[in-house]
Structures are given as C-alpha cells and as structure tokens.
Amino acid sequence: MQEQYEELKRRLMEVNDLQSANSLLGWDQATYMPAKGAVARGRQIATLSRLAQEKFTAPAIGHLLDDLEKYDLPYDSDEASLIRVTRRLYERAIKVPPEFTAKAAAHTTEAYSIWAKARPENDFATVQPYLEKTLDLSIEFANFFPDYDHIADPLIDGSDYGMKAESIRQIFSELREQLVPIAKAINEQAPADDSCLRKFYPVDKQQEFGEYVIQQFGYDFERGRQDKTHHPFMTKFSLNDVRITTRFQEHFLGESLGSTMHEAGHALYELGINQDYEGTPLARGASAGVHESQSRLWENVIGRSRPFWEHFYPLLQETFPDQLNDVDLDAFHRAFNKVENSLIRTDADEVTYNLHVMIRFDLELQMLEGELAIKDLPEAWHARYDSDLGIHAPSDVDGALQDVHWYAGFIGGAFQGYTLGNIMSGQFYEAALKAHPGIPTDISRGEFGKLHNWLKDNIYQHGRKYTPDELIERVTGKPLTIEPYINYLRTKYGELYSL
Numbered sequence: 245m246q247e248q249y250e251e252l253k254r255r256l257m258e259v260n261d262l263q264s265a266n267s268l269l270g271w272d273q274a275t276y277m278p279a280k281g282a283v284a285r286g287r288q289i290a291t292l293s294r295l296a297q298e299k300f301t302a303p304a305i306g307h308l309l310d311d312l313e314k315y316d317l318p319y320d321s322d323e324a325s326l327i328r329v330t331r332r333l334y335e336r337a338i339k340v341p342p343e344f345t346a347k348a349a350a351h352t353t354e355a356y357s358i359w360a361k362a363r364p365e366n367d368f369a370t371v372q373p374y375l376e377k378t379l380d381l382s383i384e385f386a387n388f389f390p391d392y393d394h395i396a397d398p399l400i401d402g403s404d405y406g407m408k409a410e411s412i413r414q415i416f417s418e419l420r421e422q423l424v425p426i427a428k429a430i431n432e433q434a435p436a437d438d439s440c441l442r443k444f445y446p447v448d449k450q451q452e453f454g455e456y457v458i459q460q461f462g463y464d465f466e467r468g469r470q471d472k473t474h475h476p477f478m479t480k481f482s483l484n485d486v487r488i489t490t491r492f493q494e495h496f497l498g499e500s501l502g503s504t505m506h507e508a509g510h511a512l513y514e515l516g517i518n519q520d521y522e523g524t525p526l527a528r529g530a531s532a533g534v535h536e537s538q539s540r541l542w543e544n545v546i547g548r549s550r551p552f553w554e555h556f557y558p559l560l561q562e563t564f565p566d567q568l569n570d571v572d573l574d575a576f577h578r579a580f581n582k583v584e585n586s587l588i589r590t591d592a593d594e595v596t597y598n599l600h601v602m603i604r605f606d607l608e609l610q611m612l613e614g615e616l617a618i619k620d621l622p623e624a625w626h627a628r629y630d631s632d633l634g635i636h637a638p639s640d641v642d643g644a645l646q647d648v649h650w651y652a653g654f655i656g657g658a659f660q661g662y663t664l665g666n667i668m669s670g671q672f673y674e675a676a677l678k679a680h681p682g683i684p685t686d687i688s689r690g691e692f693g694k695l696h697n698w699l700k701d702n703i704y705q706h707g708r709k710y711t712p713d714e715l716i717e718r719v720t721g722k723p724l725t726i727e728p729y730i731n732y733l734r735t736k737y738g739e740l741y742s743l
C-alpha cells in the first residue's frame with residue numbers, strides 16, 4: 245500500500261505545483277504586472293490550468309484510488325482522509341468535459357472584461373447577452389451532476405461542500421427573521437457619527453499600524469507578506485508562503501484596517517494547516533464558508549470588539565494624534581461599528597451585511613430555476629433593495645452591476661459562503677469561549693495566543709480533512725445553528741445602541 249500511497253502523493257504534488265505557479269502568476273497580475281502584460285498572462289494561466297487539470301484527471305489517479313480504497317484505514321487517519329477527499333474531487337473533475345471547461349473559461353474571461361468597462365458606464369444592456377450565456381453555461385455545468393435536488397446544488401457543492409440550496413434557504417430565512425428587527429431597532433436611532441474615521445490618514449502610517457496588529461494576531465511575515473491591490477485577497481503558494489493584499493483610502497481609516505485583518509484571518513487558517521499535508525488536496529481550508537468564518541472572526545468578532553480597542557486605541561491615537569486625540573474610546577468604537585442600510589455589500593456593517601448576501605442568493609436561485617430572466621435582473625435587484633433595505637440605487641452601477649462574481653464565474657454558489665461564514669464565526673467563537681473564558685481579557689491586553697492556539701488545534705490544522713458539517717459538529721458539538729451568532733450580535737449591538 246505504501247508504494248501506491250506515495251505514488252498518489254507524488255502525482256498530487258505535481259498538480260499542486262502547477263496550481264501554485266498559477267497562483268503566483270495571478271498574484272503578480274493583481275499587484276505588480278504592467279497592464280500590457282495581461283494578454284500573455286491570460287494565456288500562461290490557461291496553459292497551466294489545462295496541464296494541472298489533465299494531470300489530475302489522468303486515469304492513473306483513478307486506478308491508484310481504486311487500489312487504495314481496498315485498505316481498511318481509520319476514517320480520521322491522514323491516509324484515509326487524503327484518499328477520501330481526492331476521490332471526491334476526482335469524481336467531480338472527471339464529470340466535466342475539458343472542452344466545456346475551456347469554453348466556460350474563455351467566456352468568463354471575456355465577460356469579465358466587458359463588465360469592467362460597462363460598470364462605470366452604467367451599461368447593463370451591453371453585459372446582458374454575456375450574462376445570458378453565463379446562465380446557460382451555469383445550467384449546463386449543473387447538469388453534469390444530474391442527481392441534484394436543486395439545480396444550484398452542484399454549483400454550491402464546489403465552494404461549500406455538502407450544503408444544499410434547500411438547507412441554506414432554511415437557515416437564511418431563520419437568520420433573516422432575527423436580523424430584520426435588530427437592524428430596524430438600530431435604524432430608528434440617530435446614526436453613529438463616523439466622521440473621526442473620515443479625516444486624512446497617511447497611507448504609510450495606516451500600513452504600519454495594520455501590519456503591527458496582524459503580527460500580534462500571529463501572522464508571520466517570514467511566511468507571508470502584504471502588498472497593495474484593487475480588490476483585497478489572500479493567496480497561497482505553499483504552507484510557508486501565504487500572502488495577503490489590501491487597499492488604502494487616505495480619507496477613510498476603516499477600509500485598509502478592516503481588509504488587512506480580514507485577509508490575515510484567511511491567512512492564519514492556511515498557515516495553521518498541518519505541514520504534513522503540504523502539496524496535497526488536504527492543504528487548504530474546508531470550504532468557502534469555513535474560510536470566511538475565520539476572516540470574519542478576526543476582522544469583526546475580534547478586530548471590532550471593545551476589548552481589542554481597549555488595548556489598541558491608545559496606540560492608534562499615538563499613531564494619529566492630530567486626527568484622534570479629541571476622540572474618546574467610546575466614540576471611536578461606535579464609529580468603527582456604525583450600522584446603516586447601504587447599497588454596497590463589501591462596505592456593509594455586521595448587522596446588515598447578511599441581508600445583501602441573501603438578496604444575491606435568492607436572485608441566483610431564481611435565475612437558475614428559470615423564474616427570473618437576465619433582462620429583468622436590474623429591476624428585480626432594485627425591488628429587493630427597496631423591500632429588504634429600504635434603499636434604491638440611483639443606477640445599475642451599484643445595483644446588478646455591483647459585484648464581480650457573476651461576471652467572472654458561474655451564476656450559483658458564489659455568495660452563500662459569506663453568510664455561512666458569519667454564522668459559523670459566532671458558533672466557533674462561542675466554543676472557544678467555553679473552552680477559555682479568559683479570551684476577552686487576554687485580548688484587552690493585546691494577547692491572542694490562547695485563541696489562536698485553540699483555532700489551530702480545533703480547526704486550522706485539519707485543513708480539508710473534514711467536511712464543513714463534520715468540522716462544525718466536532719468543534720462545537722452540534723450542527724450549524726444561528727443562535728450563537730444572533731446572541732453575539734444582540735449583545736454587541738444591544739450595548740452599542742442601548743437596545
């Protein structure tokens with residue numbers, strides 16, 4: 245068995261190396277590449293993707309899996325887990341014909357460039373035929389997996405394995421029922437004053453402060469780095485090279501600090517994975533939702549908490565004395581947690597954020613079900629913002645053209661992970677506090693070791709060994725539930741807004 249197992253790992257490592265080289269090309273494209281390098285870069289990325297796909301779907305991998313599955317190994321063992329997870333990914337990969345993958349990739353590349361130009365011009369009519377084709381391709385993709393209950397399931401499965409449209413719909417509607425009254429009660433009050441965040445903040449000082457904070461979280465600059473980009477992201481080339489990117493606004497302190505803590509949360513997850521998994525499909529996060537639970541935990545649950553700012557606010561004042569010396573901790577903390585119904589998902593606060601996600605999730609399902617035609621999408625978008633958030637975008641720029649997801653990939657499976665991650669962040673943090681009630685006191689002293697170690701032991705080290713459902717059950721002793729997250733929001737915003 246050992247020989248076959250090593251052979252499987254050797255082949256998977258080759259696939260991984262091609263994918264990592266591709267990630268490096270992508271990182272460079274989003275950070276330092278000159279604009280005119282784009283055409284050749286697109287071709288290079290396509291070549292490496294094709295090679296990786298060919299190597300991964302080679303019949304030899306299937307034969308090795310057939311042989312290795314005959315051995316009776318404990319479910320929890322690294323060997324059984326690698327075989328199980330590889331089988332799952334292999335079965336998914338071989339069901340999709342390479343010609344389809346190439347056709348879809350070529351289409352989304354084109355759709356993305358059309359959208360990038362059409363969005364600033366508020367030109368939905370130009371993207372409409374591209375989006376119609378994207379919808380056709382998304383349906384075609386789903387039908388490579390005809391056993392689904394809902395046509396969105398195969399698309400959801402790729403990012404949040406094991407979750408289904410129906411179960412997500414159920415949990416989202418429970419969450420919505422609880423969230424809407426909280427948002428409403430806050431909106432009935434005078435809005436928080438966040439003018440202290442909107443002064444002039446020199447970029448180099450912002451960067452210095454943000455990097456200091458994430459180093460205290462445990463982000464290791466010998467195993468990563470931070471660079472500037474347009475849309476912040478985390479990327480990984482190996483378990484010892486996990487990089488993050490951020491963007492700065494000179495007149496808004498919230499932007500880079502929030503995104504730096506967010507992406508560092510994603511990075512801490514990857515950096516905490518068992519080093520023995522390097523180069524295998526186990527060496528990554530369990531799902532989009534679990535990943536997002538970690539970025540949101542570090543950014544929001546920790547980085548926007550009162551104990552966090554009790555420790556860091558004096559340092560922030562020292563860094564920006566002219567801007568903040570006349571602003572007290574209470575006022576700053578309130579500003580940094582301002583709640584308001586807004587048009588842009590990525591700028592939304594913790595309370596209203598999930599309402600943005602639910603709108604997109606529902607629209608995706610309706611499009612896939614054939615209930616909503618692409619030509620009617622802009623109106624459907626506005627109608628949902630009217631009814632759910634009570635605001636109306638002046639155009640499609642901040643309406644149906646707002647997010648890149650449908651213009652750079654399939655329709656379906658793109659948004660649910662954000663809200664699943666929020667829900668999980670509450671459930672995981674509750675479990676961490678149960679194990680170590682002293683965590684908030686530690687945080688108020690700028691100490692994150694206990695929390696970070698608990699996350700490593702319980703979540704990070706396992707990588708993709710367990711499915712999201714298995715992981716949640718193992719870590720918290722129960723299936724996914726909204727209760728801890730709702731309790732967290734009620735307590736925090738109850739205090740901030742005296743509800």
Ligand code: ZN
Nearest residue numbers: 506510536539
């Ligand atoms: Zn994220």
